[in-house]
Structures are given as structure tokens and as C-alpha cells.
Amino acid sequence: MTTRSDPVAIFRHQTPGAQAALLTVLVGALCLALEPVAPWLGAWPTAWTLPATDWVGTVTEAVLQAIKPVARWFSRLLSYPMNGADWLLNITPWPIVLGVTTAVGWLLGGVPMALLGFLGLSFVLASGYWSESMNTLALVAVSVPVALVVGGAIGILANEVPRIKTAVDAVLDVMQTVPTFAYLTPLLLLFGFGPVVGLIASAIYAAPPMARNVILGLERVDPDIKEAAIMSGGTRWQQLFQVELPSASTQIMVGVNQSLMAALSMVIIAAVIGGFDDIGWEVLLTMRKAQFGQSLLAGLVIVVFAVVIDRMSGAMATERKKHDTRVFYGLLLVSVAVTLLFWARLPNPAEFTALAPVADHVDQALTTFTVANGATLDAIKNGAMFYGLLPLRIGLDQAVLPFTWGFAWTAGMSAALFAAGAGLCLVLAWRGRLTSGLMVMIGVGVLETGITNLPWPFVLTGAGALAWVAGGRRLALTVLVLLSTILVSGLWDRALLSLYLSGASVFACTVVGGATGVLCAVSPLAWRVVRPICDMLQTIPLFVFLIPVLMFFQIGEFSAFLAICAYAIVPMIRYTRHGLVSTPPDLIEAATATGATPWQIMRDVRTPYAAPTILLGLNQTILYGFAMLVIAALIGTTGLGQSIYLALGQADVGLGLSAGAAMAILALIADRIVQGFAEERRQALGL
Amino acid sequence: MTDAKTPAITCRNVWQVFGSGAKQALSTALSGSGNDPQGAADQLLKGGFIPAVQDVSFDVAEGELFVIMGLSGSGKSTLIRAISRLLQATAGEIRIEGEDIVAAGKQRMIELRRNTLGMVFQHFGLFPHMTVAENVAYPLRVQGIGRSQRMAKAQEVIDLVGLGGREENFPRELSGGQRQRVGIARSLVTDCKVWFLDEPFSALDPLIRRQLQDEFLQIQAKLKTTIVFITHDINEALKLADRIAIMRDGRIVQIGTPADIVLRPADDYVREFSKDVAKGQHAHVRSVMQSGPDAPVAGPDDPGLKTGMTLDAALARCMSLYEPVPVHDDSGAIVGTVHPADLAAALQADET
Known part of the structure; x- marks a missing residue:
């Protein structure tokens, strides 16, 4: 017999959320209380750390050494088409490149696309970065076909052999969550310094979207169409290539589009390896020299490329109209004619410096601006650091100093903070919202201690408990095992640092992005303004985000924070708005008919209905945040991203791979937990 | 209707069970229940399997229009897929023109589909990247026949x-109606001998549906192929069918002519279906007359009933008569009698 006073019975009586939160609070309190006597509860002792990083390094290097000859041979094989494409693009007179782009634009999307192609390439020409751009284009031109063929083959294979599909899905997941920089180190060892590494890395990075879209497209072919192909007496080969793949062409074109964008993004990131004199290298170089005007110009060239490639390949997926091929040939002819006519007087593209003065001017203006407003910018930066990021990172007890807040943090203040938290918790619990109350308690504890100083048992329990609520025992176990590997491999501190920065960014994105999403949902005008900004932010390769933040806030954590936010906020806005506006009209009509105000409809009908979609947006935001975190290492972050970047410089495969894996683990855990919650909401709504 | 020739389609104890290891589970279930299909199906359901088609047997004669009718989830679409071998039947025997297609190899199935079988789908299954002509010609293209x-x-x-x-x-x-015409044309392009139609008109609006049904009957009158036609619409079944099989929960509960279904429903389930049907328009005098030698001589007030008349038409002619009246066949010879009261009773039979 258990009675009401039996604590176990009371515990069992609570909702899973409350149970999980209660457990976390208890473990946290225990750690806090015992820390003076058992310091190993706070920070994982170095003596207990396994040299896993070295092991990974040794094993991988051995494997890499073994396959190196093959790799080098492969590398040489790939260098032929790459050099060929490079030579071809550079030798071709620029009017012809311009003409071909315009003509292809016409073929894909009529006048708007032709115009986009023409203006885009004209801008590139005027920027004076023509030859660097052609080098970048050559890399993309070789890596994308490789990615498309490999990705397409993987997709078809997974479709034909259902048994391997789960495995393929898992591999694609990993390929997309492992940070881009982490690929580079082993590839560097395997293929040696040089552009081929960038080529292969971008092919690896660009293949999964293709594979995914091929799988999705083939899956989504109407069963009646598949059966009609069978009943027409086609062989499997005929069914696949004559019916199923063409029927899935729209989805496959989406894959081509994503693949192109991924390849471009990666080619530019791979510039950090150097050796190819491409446009990404130009950005990096000017950024290092603090020539922000030039850097901005080069960055704009990348953006122009991204926009042209994205919109044109996007048109392949959506456009159905056929455009007159005579115009296509006409444009080609014109460009050839112009070339021949002005052959002798055709200026070298490097001589175009129309925009160089602009760049110089911008550079000077920026310098003037930052000098004039240095105090304001510093105030913004310091304010955010002192009152936001720093307490989150090292806790109020260490962040509050006379230097930052104007007074020192005392034990009394800690006690008062905890007491206030406990009071709020009790009030909430008394009003029947025990889970919220406990969450307040956890929040207070984290704020007081700081994310990077959190005791490891508390983090493990918290993550495990959250996973248990989101996805049951199996997910909780997976999360615990994965986190433990980080813990024992000695990457824990860095993982917490990464967690802190991405956590802060994701939190900011959720609040700001969520609010923007709501605004866009209620006001079409706001959406008309925000939408092109979102489109633009999603098209820009990650790398380019660094330029503006660097211009104003120099190297440092705050700049990284801003860069991550700028990139990761987009899905939050999009999904929030999409979720809110796609409430079925009859639900809204029913609510209106019962006399609900618009605000009540928003709160009681539209938001709950949109919850799964918004959660998916949050999920995307988290993954975007992690992806950008690694790139942001270039402008000064600590944590795993920095380790990955350092490993690249030192060709330390062990560190690079381990840190990359740790990063992927964090991303995967966040992904699975949020997906679990989204799935639960979907089921609760019967969607 | 049935004659000495081999039936175009033969199904014997066909089972289609979904779930991994279904074949094994089915034979265990059958031996466990002493070959009782109901018992076996219950056992399979308990084991997490889905017995979508259970122990189905029937024959379709050459040139017959055989309609399988049932509500959604009754297993009719699964059954037609088992017969056309889009699904591999779990157990049982399916013969098309005497050939066992359950055992047929991949290559043989391709041949059969190229030459013998044609199929029309509920959602048309048109290839979006091909024109109407290319869609229709596709079954010929896979055979390597030249473009012209x-x-x-x-x-x-x-x-x-x-x-x-x-x-x-x-x-x-x-439009939807035009799309299904394309689907029909494509299935006919190879001069198939057995024609499967899986709810071909269900996705169309009622007016177009009726129009296509009429045209379908005209095409069938011309081609005289053997047809298996799936529908969930009892009126469509009665209008088109030579014979109807009514399915419920994976089993066939009754097979019969439209008149049988309407006038002599096998159970309450079938009766429920035929309730809403205007029986007078579907049942014929033949189905209620007494045939026999003691036919009365045609008197002056012979209303001239024919065997093929619908009950409605017949009743209209002998409303005021109270004696049995003779029934003529198409040639005019008297082949039986019918009492007007029986005609009226047949219409009322299941109104309780």
C-alpha cells in the first residue's frame, strides 16, 4: 500500500515532463551541494579522460595512409576535368560567357532569367574579379556533376533495394550534420594540399541533397503511375528511366538546385585551404587585411553567383513554359559576333575596375564610420557581452564584477536569486503548473552557474530526461551514450562552449524569429518586406555572413553570435509564419462563429495548430546554428568549431574528426529531441 | 453464361495477407483452424497481420463483364491487384486463360502484360511528362515498336x-473525364484480352461518370473483352455487370447477376446495399416468372410481357390484371407465366 504521503507515489503521479524536470532539479541541487566535498562532480577530471582523440587520429591516419595511393591517383584523375574546365572558362572570351549565361537564362525562365544572368555576370565583370570567379565556377562545374551522379545513384539504389534504405538515410544524416570543416582535414591528408580537396569536399557535401530528393521524388510518384508502367509491360529498367524518374523530375530538380547551392557554399569554404586563387580566397585575403570594402565587393560577387545559380536552377523545377529556342541561338550568335568584331580590342577582364573606386570608397567610409561610432558599437557589443552572453557562459557569480556590472556578486545575492526562483517555482506549482515552476528553477540554476560550468551529471540528467520526455526510453539511452562519449573523450569543455554559443544564438533566433514570424502571419505587408530578405539570407553562402559582422564588431564572440543569428533565424521566421497561416479556414471560421477575438483565435486555435510546424522551424534553426558555428570559428569562437578549424591548420586528423563528430552528436541530439516533441504534437493533433 | 471452355479467369482460395512472414503465418493459421477461413483470418488479425483478401474463389467467363463491388477497405482493390499480379498472392490459385499466373516468372509476366492484360486506374496513372499520344502509345514503346x-x-x-x-x-x-479516356485508350492499345478496371469512374463527377459508363458499354459491345471491373457504387455495378461479386472485409459474400443481388440478397449486408436501389429498373421479368409447360395460351388481354423486360415496365402493362399472364421470349414464343401480384411482391420484397 502506498499512501499519499509516500514520495515515490507522488512522483509517479506527476506528468512525464514534471518527473523529468524534478529529477533534473534534484541532481542539480545535489551537485551544487556536494561540489565542495566532491570536486569531480563539477568538472570531469582530466585523469578520467580517454585519449580518444589520439586513437581516432592514429587509426584514421593508418587507414588514410593505406588508401592514399588510390586517393592520389583519383585526385590526379579529377584534376584533369578541373583544370580543363578552368582553362576553358578562362580562355573563353568574356562576351561569350556572358552570352551563354544570358541565353541559358532565357531558355530556363524567359526574359527575367535572361536579364538576371546578364546583369549578374556584368556585375562580376565590372567587379574585376572575373578570373577568380571563373576559377570558382570551374570547381563547381566539375564537383556538381560528380555530386549529381553519385547522389542520384545512391538515391536510385536506396529506392531499388529497400533493405539498405535505413542505412542510407543514416549515412546521409551524418554527412549533412558533420560540419563542413571536419571533412577537410582527412581529405587534406588523403589528397594533399590543393584545389582537388575543395572539389571533393564540395562533391561530398553536395551529394546528399541530390540523393534525398531522388529518394523522395521516387517515393512520391503516384502509385497509379507506377502500376500503370508495370501493366504497360515495361521492364524494371524501362519503368524506372522512362516513367518513374521523369515523373519525379520536379523533385529531382529541387535536388539539383540544392546540390548546386551546397557545392558553391562548400567550394567557397574550401578556400581556407588555399591554392586556387578563387573568389572565396579573395574574400578571406581581404578580410585578413581588414580591407572590408574589397571584401564586401568579393562577397557580393559570391552572392550574385549564388542568386543567379539558385534562381536559374530553381526555374528548372518550377517553370513549365517552353521558351523559343531561336532566341537562345540568337543570343549565342550575338555574343560570338561581338567577340569576333571586337577581337583585337576586347579588354582583358582583369582590366575592368569600374567598381574598384567604389570598394575603396566604401572601405574609407566604413573606416570613418567605425572610428566615428566606435564608442556606440563598443557599447552595443559590451552590453550584449556583459549582460547577456557572459553570464550565460560563466554564470552570474563570475560574470558580475565591478568592471562589468558595477558591483561584485556575493554569496548573498546567489541565495537571494535561488530564493526568488524557488518562490516563483512554488507559486507556479501551487497553481498546478509544476513543470513550468521546475523549469524556472533549472533556468535560475543555469544562469547562476553558467553553461560552461554546469556539473556534468546535471547536463547528462537534463539531456537524458528531455530526451525521455520527447522520445521515450530509447532516445534517452541514445542521448546518454552519445553525450558520454564526448565526456570521456576530453572534448566536454569545448562541447559546452559550443552548446553555450549555439544555445544563446538559437534562443535569440527563437524569440526574434518567432516574433517576426507572428508579425508576418498577421500582416501580409510585413511578409512582403521580410520574405525577400529571408530568400536572400538563405541563398548567401555561409562564409559571406562573416564580412558585415566583422566590419562593425571585429573578431570575437559577439560577431560570431551575430553571424550565427543572421543565418539561423530564417527557418524560424518561415516556419512560424507558415504554421500560423496554414490553419484550416474552417477552424478559424468555427472559432470566429463562437465569438473569439482575433487575439484569442491566435492564442487558442492558430498557435496550437501551428506548434508542430514551429517546432520543425526550431529544429532547422538549431541545425543551421551548428553549421554556422563552425564557419564562425574563422572570426573567433572557442569550442568545438575552433578545434575543427585549428585541426585543419595543423592537419590533425584525430582532433578534426573527433571534434567534428562531437559537433555532429550535439546537432543530432538536438534534432532528435525537437523532432520527438514535434511528432508528439502532430499525433496529439491527429495530423 | 458458363460453357465448356476454360474460363478466362479462375480464382481458387486466393488469400492476400500483409505483414512480414505472411505466407508462413497463413499456412499456420489455416492448419490451426482446420482450414476454416474465418478462424484463420481472426487468428491472423490477432497476430498483427492484415488478411486483406480471404479465401476468394470465382470464375470469369470469356467476354463476361464481372464487377467486384465493395466499400473501401473491403479488399476489392487488393484482389484486382492480386489477379493482375501487381501483388503476389499469398496463397491460392489464379489462372488467366488457364495459365497459372501466381507461378509465372518475371519475364512471362512482362509478356502477359504486353499482350494479354490491360488495366485502368482510379487516379488515371497518366505519365505527366508525356503527351496524350505518347501516353497511349507507351505500352507499344516498351515493346520496341517503331514510333510511326x-x-x-x-x-x-x-x-x-x-x-x-x-x-x-x-x-x-x-479534364478528369478526358484523362480517364486517355487511361482507357492506353489500356486498349495492345488489344488486351483481359481488361482490369479499378474504380475507373469513381474520381469523376456524376454527369461525366454516367457518360463514360455509357461509352464504356459501347466499347465493350464492340470489343467483347473479358472484364474485371471494381467499383464501390452499387448502381454502377448493376448498370454494367453481367455478374457481380460483393465483397466485405476481404471475403466475397455473394456472387450473382444484378437481379440476384437485388431480389435475392444473400444476407443483411447485401440487402442493405440493394435497399436504395430502384429494383424495378434492374430486375427482369425472367427472374420472377414461372417457366413451365403449363403456360396459358395467349388471350386477348395478353399484355405481351417479354423475359427481358424490367419489372417496372412489366408492371406498367398489367396493372389491372389479377390472373397469371404469359411471358414471351424474344422470338415471341411463350416460355412461362408470371402472376402480377408476384411482380409487385418482388419490388416490395426487402422493404421491411
Whole structure:
């Protein structure tokens, strides 16, 4: 017999959320209380750390050494088409490149696309970065076909052999969550310094979207169409290539589009390896020299490329109209004619410096601006650091100093903070919202201690408990095992640092992005303004985000924070708005008919209905945040991203791979937990 | 209807069970229940399997229009897929023109589909990237027939279904009714001998549906193929069928002519269906008359009933008569009698 006073019975009586939160609070309190006597509860002792990083390094290097000859041979094989494409693009007179782009634009999307192609390439020409751009284009031109063929083959294979599909899905997941920089180190060892590494890395990075879209497209072919192909007496080969793949062409074109964008993004990131004199290298170089005007110009060239490639390949997926091929040939002819006519007087593209003065001017203006407003910018930066990021990172007890807040943090203040938290918790619990109350308690504890100083048992329990609520025992176990590997491999501190920065960014994105999403949902005008900004932010390769933040806030954590936010906020806005506006009209009509105000409809009908979609947006935001975190290492972050970047410089495969894996683990855990919650909401709504 | 020839389609104890290891589970379940299909199905359900088609047997004669009717989830679509071997039947025997197609190899199935079988789908299954003509000619294309030859043949069937002039349109440019005409044309382009139609008209609106049903009957009158036609609409079944099989929960509960279904429903389930049907329009005098030698001589007030008349028409002619009246066959000879009261009673039979 258990009675009401039996604590176990009371515990069992609570909702899973409350149970999980209660457990976390208890473990946290225990750690806090015992820390003076058992310091190993706070920070994982170095003596207990396994040299896993070295092991990974040794094993991988051995494997890499073994396959190196093959790799080098492969590398040489790939260098032929790459050099060929490079030579071809550079030798071709620029009017012809311009003409071909315009003509292809016409073929894909009529006048708007032709115009986009023409203006885009004209801008590139005027920027004076023509030859660097052609080098970048050559890399993309070789890596994308490789990615498309490999990705397409993987997709078809997974479709034909259902048994391997789960495995393929898992591999694609990993390929997309492992940070881009982490690929580079082993590839560097395997293929040696040089552009081929960038080529292969971008092919690896660009293949999964293709594979995914091929799988999705083939899956989504109407069963009646598949059966009609069978009943027409086609062989499997005929069914696949004559019916199923063409029927899935729209989805496959989406894959081509994503693949192109991924390849471009990666080619530019791979510039950090150097050796190819491409446009990404130009950005990096000017950024290092603090020539922000030039850097901005080069960055704009990348953006122009991204926009042209994205919109044109996007048109392949959506456009159905056929455009007159005579115009296509006409444009080609014109460009050839112009070339021949002005052959002798055709200026070298490097001589175009129309925009160089602009760049110089911008550079000077920026310098003037930052000098004039240095105090304001510093105030913004310091304010955010002192009152936001720093307490989150090292806790109020260490962040509050006379230097930052104007007074020192005392034990009394800690006690008062905890007491206030406990009071709020009790009030909430008394009003029947025990889970919220406990969450307040956890929040207070984290704020007081700081994310990077959190005791490891508390983090493990918290993550495990959250996973248990989101996805049951199996997910909780997976999360615990994965986190433990980080813990024992000695990457824990860095993982917490990464967690802190991405956590802060994701939190900011959720609040700001969520609010923007709501605004866009209620006001079409706001959406008309925000939408092109979102489109633009999603098209820009990650790398380019660094330029503006660097211009104003120099190297440092705050700049990284801003860069991550700028990139990761987009899905939050999009999904929030999409979720809110796609409430079925009859639900809204029913609510209106019962006399609900618009605000009540928003709160009681539209938001709950949109919850799964918004959660998916949050999920995307988290993954975007992690992806950008690694790139942001270039402008000064600590944590795993920095380790990955350092490993690249030192060709330390062990560190690079381990840190990359740790990063992927964090991303995967966040992904699975949020997906679990989204799935639960979907089921609760019967969607 | 049935004659000494081999039936076009034969199904014997066909089972289609979903779930991994279904074949093994089915044979265990059957031996466990002593070959009782009901018991075996219950056992399979308990084991997490889905017995979508249970112990189905029937024959379809050559040139017969056989309709399988049932509500959604009754297993009718699964059954037609088992017969056309889009699904591999879990157990049982399926013969098409005497050939066991459950055992047929991949290559043989491709041959059969190229030469013998044709199928029309509920959602048309048109290839979105091909024009009407290319869609219709596709079954010929997979056989490697040259373009001009297959286009000529496609043109014939396109004209047959009344789509002349739309050859170069894409499916997305057509209305629902037109799309299904394309589907019908494509299934006919290879001169199939067995024609499967899986709810071909269900996705269409009622007016178009009726129009296509009529045209379908005309096409069938011309081609005289053997047809298995799936529908969930009892009126459609009664209008088109030579014979109807009614399915419920994976089993066939009754097989019979439209008149049988309407006048002599096998159980309450079938009766429920036929309740809403205007029986007088579907049952014929033949089904209620007494045939026999003691036929009365045609008197002066002979209303001239024929065996093929619907009950409604017959009743209209002998409303005021109270004696048995003779029934003539098509040649005019008297073949039986019917009491007017029986005609009226047949209409009322299941109104309780």
C-alpha cells in the first residue's frame, strides 16, 4: 500500500515532463551541494579522460595512409576535368560567357532569367574579379556533376533495394550534420594540399541533397503511375528511366538546385585551404587585411553567383513554359559576333575596375564610420557581452564584477536569486503548473552557474530526461551514450562552449524569429518586406555572413553570435509564419462563429495548430546554428568549431574528426529531441 | 453464361495477407483452424497481420463483364491487384486463360502484360511528362515498336475513346473525364484480352461518370473483352455487370447477376446495399416468372410481357390484371407465366 504521503507515489503521479524536470532539479541541487566535498562532480577530471582523440587520429591516419595511393591517383584523375574546365572558362572570351549565361537564362525562365544572368555576370565583370570567379565556377562545374551522379545513384539504389534504405538515410544524416570543416582535414591528408580537396569536399557535401530528393521524388510518384508502367509491360529498367524518374523530375530538380547551392557554399569554404586563387580566397585575403570594402565587393560577387545559380536552377523545377529556342541561338550568335568584331580590342577582364573606386570608397567610409561610432558599437557589443552572453557562459557569480556590472556578486545575492526562483517555482506549482515552476528553477540554476560550468551529471540528467520526455526510453539511452562519449573523450569543455554559443544564438533566433514570424502571419505587408530578405539570407553562402559582422564588431564572440543569428533565424521566421497561416479556414471560421477575438483565435486555435510546424522551424534553426558555428570559428569562437578549424591548420586528423563528430552528436541530439516533441504534437493533433 | 471452355479467369482460395512472414503465418493459421477461413483470418488479425483478401474463389467467363463491388477497405482493390499480379498472392490459385499466373516468372509476366492484360486506374496513372499520344502509345514503346507504327495504332484507340484532336496535349491540360479516356485508350492499345478496371469512374463527377459508363458499354459491345471491373457504387455495378461479386472485409459474400443481388440478397449486408436501389429498373421479368409447360395460351388481354423486360415496365402493362399472364421470349414464343401480384411482391420484397 502506498499512501499519499509516500514520495515515490507522488512522483509517479506527476506528468512525464514534471518527473523529468524534478529529477533534473534534484541532481542539480545535489551537485551544487556536494561540489565542495566532491570536486569531480563539477568538472570531469582530466585523469578520467580517454585519449580518444589520439586513437581516432592514429587509426584514421593508418587507414588514410593505406588508401592514399588510390586517393592520389583519383585526385590526379579529377584534376584533369578541373583544370580543363578552368582553362576553358578562362580562355573563353568574356562576351561569350556572358552570352551563354544570358541565353541559358532565357531558355530556363524567359526574359527575367535572361536579364538576371546578364546583369549578374556584368556585375562580376565590372567587379574585376572575373578570373577568380571563373576559377570558382570551374570547381563547381566539375564537383556538381560528380555530386549529381553519385547522389542520384545512391538515391536510385536506396529506392531499388529497400533493405539498405535505413542505412542510407543514416549515412546521409551524418554527412549533412558533420560540419563542413571536419571533412577537410582527412581529405587534406588523403589528397594533399590543393584545389582537388575543395572539389571533393564540395562533391561530398553536395551529394546528399541530390540523393534525398531522388529518394523522395521516387517515393512520391503516384502509385497509379507506377502500376500503370508495370501493366504497360515495361521492364524494371524501362519503368524506372522512362516513367518513374521523369515523373519525379520536379523533385529531382529541387535536388539539383540544392546540390548546386551546397557545392558553391562548400567550394567557397574550401578556400581556407588555399591554392586556387578563387573568389572565396579573395574574400578571406581581404578580410585578413581588414580591407572590408574589397571584401564586401568579393562577397557580393559570391552572392550574385549564388542568386543567379539558385534562381536559374530553381526555374528548372518550377517553370513549365517552353521558351523559343531561336532566341537562345540568337543570343549565342550575338555574343560570338561581338567577340569576333571586337577581337583585337576586347579588354582583358582583369582590366575592368569600374567598381574598384567604389570598394575603396566604401572601405574609407566604413573606416570613418567605425572610428566615428566606435564608442556606440563598443557599447552595443559590451552590453550584449556583459549582460547577456557572459553570464550565460560563466554564470552570474563570475560574470558580475565591478568592471562589468558595477558591483561584485556575493554569496548573498546567489541565495537571494535561488530564493526568488524557488518562490516563483512554488507559486507556479501551487497553481498546478509544476513543470513550468521546475523549469524556472533549472533556468535560475543555469544562469547562476553558467553553461560552461554546469556539473556534468546535471547536463547528462537534463539531456537524458528531455530526451525521455520527447522520445521515450530509447532516445534517452541514445542521448546518454552519445553525450558520454564526448565526456570521456576530453572534448566536454569545448562541447559546452559550443552548446553555450549555439544555445544563446538559437534562443535569440527563437524569440526574434518567432516574433517576426507572428508579425508576418498577421500582416501580409510585413511578409512582403521580410520574405525577400529571408530568400536572400538563405541563398548567401555561409562564409559571406562573416564580412558585415566583422566590419562593425571585429573578431570575437559577439560577431560570431551575430553571424550565427543572421543565418539561423530564417527557418524560424518561415516556419512560424507558415504554421500560423496554414490553419484550416474552417477552424478559424468555427472559432470566429463562437465569438473569439482575433487575439484569442491566435492564442487558442492558430498557435496550437501551428506548434508542430514551429517546432520543425526550431529544429532547422538549431541545425543551421551548428553549421554556422563552425564557419564562425574563422572570426573567433572557442569550442568545438575552433578545434575543427585549428585541426585543419595543423592537419590533425584525430582532433578534426573527433571534434567534428562531437559537433555532429550535439546537432543530432538536438534534432532528435525537437523532432520527438514535434511528432508528439502532430499525433496529439491527429495530423 | 458458363460453357465448356476454360474460363478466362479462375480464382481458387486466393488469400492476400500483409505483414512480414505472411505466407508462413497463413499456412499456420489455416492448419490451426482446420482450414476454416474465418478462424484463420481472426487468428491472423490477432497476430498483427492484415488478411486483406480471404479465401476468394470465382470464375470469369470469356467476354463476361464481372464487377467486384465493395466499400473501401473491403479488399476489392487488393484482389484486382492480386489477379493482375501487381501483388503476389499469398496463397491460392489464379489462372488467366488457364495459365497459372501466381507461378509465372518475371519475364512471362512482362509478356502477359504486353499482350494479354490491360488495366485502368482510379487516379488515371497518366505519365505527366508525356503527351496524350505518347501516353497511349507507351505500352507499344516498351515493346520496341517503331514510333510511326505505334503512333498510328495509338491514333486508332484515341479516336475510339473520342479524344481525337487532343493528341499533343499533356495530361495536366485535360479534364478528369478526358484523362480517364486517355487511361482507357492506353489500356486498349495492345488489344488486351483481359481488361482490369479499378474504380475507373469513381474520381469523376456524376454527369461525366454516367457518360463514360455509357461509352464504356459501347466499347465493350464492340470489343467483347473479358472484364474485371471494381467499383464501390452499387448502381454502377448493376448498370454494367453481367455478374457481380460483393465483397466485405476481404471475403466475397455473394456472387450473382444484378437481379440476384437485388431480389435475392444473400444476407443483411447485401440487402442493405440493394435497399436504395430502384429494383424495378434492374430486375427482369425472367427472374420472377414461372417457366413451365403449363403456360396459358395467349388471350386477348395478353399484355405481351417479354423475359427481358424490367419489372417496372412489366408492371406498367398489367396493372389491372389479377390472373397469371404469359411471358414471351424474344422470338415471341411463350416460355412461362408470371402472376402480377408476384411482380409487385418482388419490388416490395426487402422493404421491411
